[in-house]
Amino acid sequence: MNTAKRELETNTMLLNLGPSHPAMHGxxxxxxxxxxxxxVRAASEMGYLHRCFEKHSEHSTYQQVIPYTDRLNYLSAxxxxxxxxxxxxxxxxIETPERCILIRVVMCExxxxxxxLVCVGTNLVDIGALTNFxxxxxxxxxxxxxxxxxxxxRLTYAYTRIGGVARDIYPDFPAEVKSVLKEVDQAxxxxxxxxxxNRIFVERTVDVGRVTKQQAIEWGFTGPCLRASGVPxxxxxxxPYYLYNEFDFDIPIAENGDTYDRTMVRFEEIRQSGRxxxxxxxxxxxxxxxxxxxxxxxxxxxxxxxxxxxxxxxFKLIMHGIEPPPGEVYSATEAAxxxxxxxxxxxxxxxxxxxxxxxxxxxxxxxxxKMIEGLMVADAIAIxxxxxxxxxxxxx
Amino acid sequence: MLEVLKQKFGSAILDHHQNYGDETVVxxxxxxxxxxxxxxxxxxxxxxxxxxxxxxxxxxRNPRFELVYHLYSLPRNRRxxxxxxxxxxxxxxxxxxxxxxxxxxxxxEAFDMFGIHFEGHPNLKRLLMWEGFQGHxxxxxxxxxxxxxxxxxxxxx
Numbered sequence: 001m002n003t004a005k006r007e008l009e010t011n012t013m014l015l016n017l018g019p020s021h022p023a024m025h026g027x028x029x030x031x032x033x034x035x036x037x038x039x040v041r042a043a044s045e046m047g048y049l050h051r052c053f054e055k056h057s058e059h060s061t062y063q064q065v066i067p068y069t070d071r072l073n074y075l076s077a078x079x080x081x082x083x084x085x086x087x088x089x090x091x092x093x094i095e096t097p098e099r100c101i102l103i104r105v106v107m108c109e110x111x112x113x114x115x116x117l118v119c120v121g122t123n124l125v126d127i128g129a130l131t132n133f134x135x136x137x138x139x140x141x142x143x144x145x146x147x148x149x150x151x152x153x154r155l156t157y158a159y160t161r162i163g164g165v166a167r168d169i170y171p172d173f174p175a176e177v178k179s180v181l182k183e184v185d186q187a188x189x190x191x192x193x194x195x196x197x198n199r200i201f202v203e204r205t206v207d208v209g210r211v212t213k214q215q216a217i218e219w220g221f222t223g224p225c226l227r228a229s230g231v232p233x234x235x236x237x238x239x240p241y242y243l244y245n246e247f248d249f250d251i252p253i254a255e256n257g258d259t260y261d262r263t264m265v266r267f268e269e270i271r272q273s274g275r276x277x278x279x280x281x282x283x284x285x286x287x288x289x290x291x292x293x294x295x296x297x298x299x300x301x302x303x304x305x306x307x308x309x310x311x312x313x314x315f316k317l318i319m320h321g322i323e324p325p326p327g328e329v330y331s332a333t334e335a336a337x338x339x340x341x342x343x344x345x346x347x348x349x350x351x352x353x354x355x356x357x358x359x360x361x362x363x364x365x366x367x368x369x370k371m372i373e374g375l376m377v378a379d380a381i382a383i384x385x386x387x388x389x390x391x392x393x394x395x396x
Numbered sequence: 397m398l399e400v401l402k403q404k405f406g407s408a409i410l411d412h413h414q415n416y417g418d419e420t421v422v423x424x425x426x427x428x429x430x431x432x433x434x435x436x437x438x439x440x441x442x443x444x445x446x447x448x449x450x451x452x453x454x455x456x457r458n459p460r461f462e463l464v465y466h467l468y469s470l471p472r473n474r475r476x477x478x479x480x481x482x483x484x485x486x487x488x489x490x491x492x493x494x495x496x497x498x499x500x501x502x503x504x505e506a507f508d509m510f511g512i513h514f515e516g517h518p519n520l521k522r523l524l525m526w527e528g529f530q531g532h533x534x535x536x537x538x539x540x541x542x543x544x545x546x547x548x549x550x551x552x553x
Contacts, residue, residue: 047525
């Protein structure tokens with residue numbers, strides 16, 4: 001018989017990853033062509049969560065855009081609030097008081113911690129390590145509770161205002177944050193200890209989805225994914241804003257740019273954010289949390305009721321909102337995923353003429369289809385989790 | 397950087413400003429690819445990170461559309477904004493995908509939102525909207541409450 005000599009006939013098979021699958025972290029769709037378990041080709045599709053953020057903004061006032069920005073990266077919504085308000089303040093030429101800046105820094109770094117906790121926690125679930133997820137989500141809940149006490153919300157805060165923040169922190173906030181940070185450190189130590197030499201984790205992640213330095217730059221990576229490939233670029237160091245040049249902290253980088261490194265960089269960034277928060281809290285002094293620029297701040301009640309100027313100013317701010325001078329600005333902040341940029345064009349009216357968001361995970365997801373070719377399906381899932389795609393900001 | 401660009405490209409540099417500290421150069425669209433290649437490959441300040449690309453629609457201006465590129469130089473920590481204008485009657489520009497791979501999806505998004513054609517793009521399809529979507533939503537004359545035909549599901553059996 002010569003059947004043994006005949007080669008087995010194989011056909012490739014098409015498989016949809018997503019759009020609706022827990023491992024795809026939101027509504028993402030990647031169609032892959034499989035040869036056995038190997039990915040021969042891959043192509044991604046996005047847009048399932050498009051909410052017309054940019055079109056909507058053109059029909060809103062500058063203040064009305066703030067709640068929309070919460071819905072971009074909903075894992076670290078406060079960073080979008082800050083990034084947007086900072087861009088409009090640049091357009092208006094407004095300096096915010098130091099206490100406001102420090103509160104924004106604390107909120108941003110807490111958000112970065114929460115974002116990384118979710119990213120690493122869910123990525124570990126995807127590759128089979130459930131316990132770590134509970135360790136991380138446990139402390140994340142505690143940070144949520146603190147932020148809820150300040151902002152009144154747990155997920156979509158709309159906490160910043162153009163020129164300041166909505167309300168001051170409460171007196172016990174610094175002490176409570178410091179105590180939660182201790183628990184965060186403990187959780188990071190626990191989880192890191194569980195995975196760093198864990199054979200399953202190491203084999204699933206080391207050399208999986210390697211991105212070289214050149215590739216990372218060519219593909220437009222920023223944030224932890226770029227730093228994991230060995231490029232020490234962080235806007236908090238390279239273009240310091242908000243007193244970041246006065247804080248003592250390090251930028252963790254790694255060399256291989258694989259899934260393992262992307263996870264480890266995030267572990268270390270959580271610790272560094274903790275250091276920044278400690279320093280920012282220690283620097284807090286009593287003072288205003290809002291700029292006193294009459295173009296953006298409501299006049300005090302006695303002025304509204306007692307003088308025609310106060311009444312007019314109140315009326316103008318309520319009915320017309322903020323009217324920045326004509327011009328265009330691009331303002332970038334280092335969000336949890338990388339550079340979050342807002343390009344705003346003003347025509348001098350109460351509506352932004354154009355807002356273009358530069359979402360940090362847009363180039364990351366664009367590169368995903370290139371990263372997974374030649375790998376296995378299970379690797380694709382591990383890689384996707386380590387890129388931390390947040391569909392809210394990807395699709396806008 | 398501006399002086400270098402002016403020297404090298406002369407009349408292709410139409411305008412420039414530094415409002416709000418953002419270095420901005422307006423480039424003639426015919427030379428966009430050459431200018432972009434030079435910006436990425438020059439030794440003094442290579443803009444190796446392609447950050448962002450977006451369109452802006454000015455219906456009362458001629459040319460009507462504007463494309464805005466944001467670039468970053470990792471070795472020098474510097475930014476530059478390149479703008480170029482496109483007339484409605486001839487809405488196309490050469491793709492910069494050969495310079496930065498990451499321009500791929502940004503150009504698809506600009507095509508989707510404004511209908512700008514990028515010549516030389518290997519896969520110029522809609523990105524955020526679906527195939528069969530009518531119009532380009534970020535154009536100023538696209539009404540915010542416009543309804544779209546709902547795609548009909550094909551029978552499975």
